[in-house]
Structures are given as C-alpha cells and as structure tokens.
Amino acid sequence: xxxxxxxxxxxxxxxxxxxxxxxxxxxxxxxxxxxxxxxxxxxxxxxxxxxxxxxxxxxxxxxxxxxxxxxxxxxxxxxxxxxxxxxxxxxxxxxxx
Amino acid sequence: xxxxxxxxxxxxxxxxxxxxxxxxxxxxxxxxxxxxxxxxxxxxxxxxxxxxxxxxxxxxxxxxxxxxxxxxxxxxxxxxxxxxxxxxxxxxxxxxxxxxxxxxxxxxxxxxxxxxxxxxxxxxxxxxxxxxxxxxxxxxxxxxxxxxxxxxxxxxxxxxxxxxxxxxxxxxxxxxxxxxxxxxxxxxxxxxxxxxxxxxxxxxxxxxxxxxxxxxxxxxxxxxxxxxxxxxxxxxxxxxxxxxxxxxxxxxxxxxxxxxxxxxxxxxxxxxxxxxxxxxxxxxxxxxxxxxxxxxxxxxxxxxxxxxxxxxxxxxxxxxxxxxxxxxxxxxxxxxxxxxxxxxxxxxxxxxxxxxxxxxxxxxxxxxxxxxxxxxxxxxxxxxxxxxxxxxxxxxxxxxxxxxxxxxxxxxxxxxxxxxxxxxxxxxxxxxxxxxxxxxxxxxxxxxxxx
Numbered sequence: 001x002x003x004x005x006x007x008x009x010x011x012x013x014x015x016x017x018x019x020x021x022x023x024x025x026x027x028x029x030x031x032x033x034x035x036x037x038x039x040x041x042x043x044x045x046x047x048x049x050x051x052x053x054x055x056x057x058x059x060x061x062x063x064x065x066x067x068x069x070x071x072x073x074x075x076x077x078x079x080x081x082x083x084x085x086x087x088x089x090x091x092x093x094x095x096x097x
Numbered sequence: 098x099x100x101x102x103x104x105x106x107x108x109x110x111x112x113x114x115x116x117x118x119x120x121x122x123x124x125x126x127x128x129x130x131x132x133x134x135x136x137x138x139x140x141x142x143x144x145x146x147x148x149x150x151x152x153x154x155x156x157x158x159x160x161x162x163x164x165x166x167x168x169x170x171x172x173x174x175x176x177x178x179x180x181x182x183x184x185x186x187x188x189x190x191x192x193x194x195x196x197x198x199x200x201x202x203x204x205x206x207x208x209x210x211x212x213x214x215x216x217x218x219x220x221x222x223x224x225x226x227x228x229x230x231x232x233x234x235x236x237x238x239x240x241x242x243x244x245x246x247x248x249x250x251x252x253x254x255x256x257x258x259x260x261x262x263x264x265x266x267x268x269x270x271x272x273x274x275x276x277x278x279x280x281x282x283x284x285x286x287x288x289x290x291x292x293x294x295x296x297x298x299x300x301x302x303x304x305x306x307x308x309x310x311x312x313x314x315x316x317x318x319x320x321x322x323x324x325x326x327x328x329x330x331x332x333x334x335x336x337x338x339x340x341x342x343x344x345x346x347x348x349x350x351x352x353x354x355x356x357x358x359x360x361x362x363x364x365x366x367x368x369x370x371x372x373x374x375x376x377x378x379x380x381x382x383x384x385x386x387x388x389x390x391x392x393x394x395x396x397x398x399x400x401x402x403x404x405x406x407x408x409x410x411x412x413x414x415x416x417x418x419x420x421x422x423x424x425x426x427x428x429x430x431x432x433x434x435x436x437x438x439x440x441x442x443x444x445x446x447x448x449x450x451x452x453x454x455x456x457x458x459x460x461x462x463x464x465x466x467x468x469x470x471x472x473x474x475x476x477x478x479x480x481x482x483x484x485x486x487x488x489x490x491x492x493x494x495x496x497x498x499x500x501x502x503x504x505x506x507x508x509x510x511x512x513x514x515x516x517x518x519x520x521x522x523x524x525x526x527x528x529x530x531x532x533x534x535x536x537x538x539x540x541x542x543x544x545x546x547x548x
Contacts (some may be wrong), residue, residue, distance in 0.1 A: 016501075020509055021512065021517070043517075044452065045520075048483050048487055048522055049522050052522050052523055068482045069482060070482070
C-alpha cells in the first residue's frame with residue numbers, strides 16, 4: 001500500500017473521530033496535524049477511538065493490522081504524535097507482514 | 098406432603114394447560130399416586146435422582162413424587178448430551194429419569210454413588226433436596242444445594258386464587274420453580290408454552306386468557322419488536338413481572354406506553370437465596386423495596402447482600418459463597434434511595450473498566466435503545482492495550498442505512514447522553530444478539546487481567 005493511501009485513511013478516520021467527539025481542530029487536517037501528546041488534539045479516549053477506526057478502515061482494504069501494541073508504546077518517538085508519524089509506523093507494520 | 102394435600106381441595110380446577118389439553122389437580126394427584134409404586138420398586142435405595150425432561154404435566158408430577166419421597170432432585174431441562182452428562186456427574190446423580198415418546202418413565206442407573214457430605218446429611222435427616230445449576234457465563238456451572246422441604250415451605254400460606262399464569266422459565270431455574278410453587282399453592286392454572294417464541298406466547302395469552310406473565314426484559318423487548326402484541330389480543334394480561342436481569346429504563350417506558358393497563362412488577366431473587374418478596378414503587382419505576390420477613394438485606398459498597406432463611410447449603414463444586422455470619426454477596430450492584438428503595442444498576446462481574454473508570458453495560462444499552470434505529474443491543478468490555486478495556490456494543494438495526502453514517506450517528510447520540518468513557522468505541526452491526534435459555538442477555542465477560 002502506498003504511503004499516500006495510508007495517509008488518506010488516517011485523515012479520513014481522524015475526520016470521523018473529530019466529528020463524533022466534537023473536537024475542534026482550527027486548521028484543515030494534514031500530515032502535520034498533531035494527534036496525541038505535544039499539543040495534540042486528542043485525549044486518550046479519542047486516541048483509542050482513532051486507532052479502532054483506523055484499524056477498521058484498513059481491515060476493509062484487506063489489511064489486518066494491530067496498531068496499539070507494546071511495539072508502538074516502546075518507541076523512542078511515539079507513533080501517535082502526528083498523522084505523519086502514525087503513517088510511517090503503519091507503513092512499517094504493513095511492510096513487515 | 099402439605100402441598101399435595103392442598104390439591105384435594107382444588108379437585109377439578111385445572112392445574113395446567115399444555116398443548117391445548119387441560120389437566121386438573123385431581124389428575125395431578127392421581128398421577129403422583131400412580132408413580133409411587135415405581136418409586137418404591139426402582140428407586141428405593143437411590144437418593145440423588147435427575148429428571149431430564151421438557152416442561153410438561155408429567156414432569157411436574159414426577160418432580161413432586163420425588164420430593165414427597167425425600168429424594169434429592171436434580172432437574173435438567175437441557176437437550177445437549179454433554180451438558181446433561183456433566184450435570185449428572187457433578188451432582189452425583191444415581192438414577193436418571195426421563196420420559197419416552199408416550200410419556201412413560203424411563204429409569205437409567207448412572208453407576209455413580211453420591212458421596213458428597215453435603216448430600217449425606219439430607220439422607221440421614223430424611224429431607225428432600227434440590228440441586229440447581231447456575232448459568233454462569235464463565236467456568237463450570239455451580240451446583241447449588243437447596244433444602245427442598247424448607248424452600249417449598251415458603252409457599253405454604255398462599256391465598257387461593259383463580260388465575261392463569263404463563264410459565265416462562267424452566268423447572269431447573271429458581272424463577273421457574275417459584276412460579277410453579279406459587280401456582281400450585283394458590284390452586285391456579287399454569288399455561289406451559291412449547292417454545293419461547295414471542296408469537297407463540299402471544300397466541301397462548303390470547304387463547305387462554307392469561308392474566309400473569311412472569312418473564313424477562315429481553316423477552317419483552319423481543320415481543321415488542323416482533324409486533325405479536327398487535328396481532329393477538331393481549332387484553333387479558335393484568336400483570337407482567339420481569340426479572341433474571343436488569344430492565345433498561347427506556348424499555349420499561351416503551352412497555353408501559355404499549356400496555357398502559359398492565360401492572361409491571363419487578364421480581365428479584367438469586368438461585369442461592371431464593372425469590373425475595375419485593376414491591377415496585379410503580380409500574381413506571383425501576384425502584385423496588387425488599388419487604389420479606391424471610392430475607393434481610395444490606396448494601397456493602399454498592400453491592401447488594403442478602404441473608405435468607407432458605408438459602409442454599411452450599412455448592413457441590415465450589416467453595417461456600419457465604420460470609421461467616423451467613424450473608425450472600427449477590428454480585429448485583431444497586432442504588433439506594435433515602436426512603437429505602439433500591440434499583441439494580443448492573444452486575445459486578447460485568448463492569449467494564451475503561452482506564453480505571455467504571456462503566457455498567459445496562460446504562461449504555463438503555464441509551465442505545467432510545468434510538469429508533471436500534472432494535473436490540475448488547476454492551477460489554479473488550480480488552481485494549483491502551484485503556485485496559487474499552488466499551489463495545491453489538492447492535493441490531495432496523496434499517497440498513499449507510500453503515501458508516503449510522504455508526505457515527507450512534508456514537509454521537511451516546512456522546513450527548515453519556516460520559517465520554519462510556520461511549521462505545523467499537524460498534525458491531527449484527528443480525529441478532531445472544532440470549533441464554535432463560536432469555537437473558539449473555540454478555541461476554543473479559544477474564545480480568547488477561548491482557
């Protein structure tokens with residue numbers, strides 16, 4: 001799967017989560033949009049929701065991935081910082097399979 | 098036995114209606130007497146007897162015959178061979194009684210010997226016993242030992258009434274036995290359904306003019322969904338009692354507006370302590386008062402504890418559940434008002450722990466059921482590496498709208514009605530949700546600490 005596609009899926013999922021949880025993000029969602037920690041827009045519950053929605057959307061594309069795992073948590077740089085870091089992490093997950 | 102002596106007064110009154118046939122109290126008495134020689138001959142030195150059967154008039158007669166003869170009765174309504182085998186073994190059933198197609202009694206020796214000290218006491222004290230199994234969602238079912246003589250004694254002083262009661266729960270369930278003993282002691286008529294399909298039940302209510310329907314919230318919801326209450330004339334119904342699981346507030350509202358003239362009463366009890374006499378504050382209310390001379394109650398933390406005169410002597414296959422001074426922690430979580438009313442809010446074992454915050458499935462289910470689009474739902478916890486557990490809902494939808502939009506709509510609805518950690522994070526759209534035999538929702542319970 002191409003990275004552009006991965007980013008699209010994440011952005012799409014983020015739009016859903018933002019809509020449902022009524023989170024206001026002042027600018028348009030892009031690769032740099034911070035997610036969790038370091039001025040991210042999401043709290044831990046919204047992050048869990050985002051992860052679940054992303055996993056569901058990937059499953060629809062035929063990619064079964066598990067994002068939240070020890071592997072993700074033990075990274076020096078958290079994959080959940082921004083759309084960009086998360087996309088990179090998911091790209092790795094898919095590549096490793 | 099005092100109960101069968103009462104039957105002499107009821108004579109031609111019908112004790113039961115089954116498959117459109119009427120069976121009188123005289124018939125029941127004659128049937129019990131005719132079983133006596135069989136029991137004398139074949140079951141003389143057998144004490145623990147299993148009755149594996151559907152609910153039918155002869156089952157009632159056999160049950161009472163065994164009780165009269167001071168047996169330890171193990172009623173089993175399952176049709177699953179391995180389940181029957183496991184119950185027979187756990188209870189140490191010595192003889193298994195069943196009926197053939199012509200309703201003749203068949204006796205099979207199991208080859209087992211009852212050796213449990215708990216049961217030997219019954220035999221030496223010449224008392225009848227009862228072994229019921231819990232429908233536990235995890236682990237082996239618990240085998241609960243009741244003193245049947247004392248249990249039945251609770252029903253001795255009932256006023257005689259003319260009433261038709263639909264028997265909903267089976268005879269291997271404390272709720273089903275409660276309905277049976279009540280009915281037999283009052284000289285009323287039980288209507289036994291062949292299966293628990295809402296349409297069949299509604300048809301029976303119309304046909305026989307059933308006045309009292311003891312059932313569960315899950316069944317009542319299915320009845321409304323099926324529309325059978327519109328197809329059949331249910332105006333004979335005076336009282337609907339609900340129990341075995343908590344009632345969602347939104348469902349009670351729908352029920353009351355559908356059946357404005359019917360009284361809705363909550364029944365409450367546990368297999369361990371029997372059915373407790375309770376009064377609902379009103380038909381619209383989930384608050385009830387425990388007013389039972391035989392049962393004491395208190396709330397510890399938010400859990401309801403009971404202490405009854407007739408509680409079980411113990412489990413055959415688990416440790417004694419009672420505290421040293423005889424209290425039984427029910428596992429039911431309650432809210433108590435200042436004036437002593439209690440409301441059940443969920444089961445301790447079903448609490449979902451979302452990052453340390455506690456969620457009760459019932460509350461979420463009730464909010465989900467407020468939505469027109471949702472027919473039925475079941476809420477439970479799923480383990481999650483970030484939060485410990487997350488709230489998950491299975492929903493049965495009325496419409497098949499765009500799924501993604503629907504799920505967002507459901508989440509938004511919950512978001513407006515519930516604290517953020519209570520909103521289901523995963524929503525599965527399914528065709529139906531799981532019910533147990535007693536029409537009680539089967540929530541998946543996470544093994545704690547199995548992350």
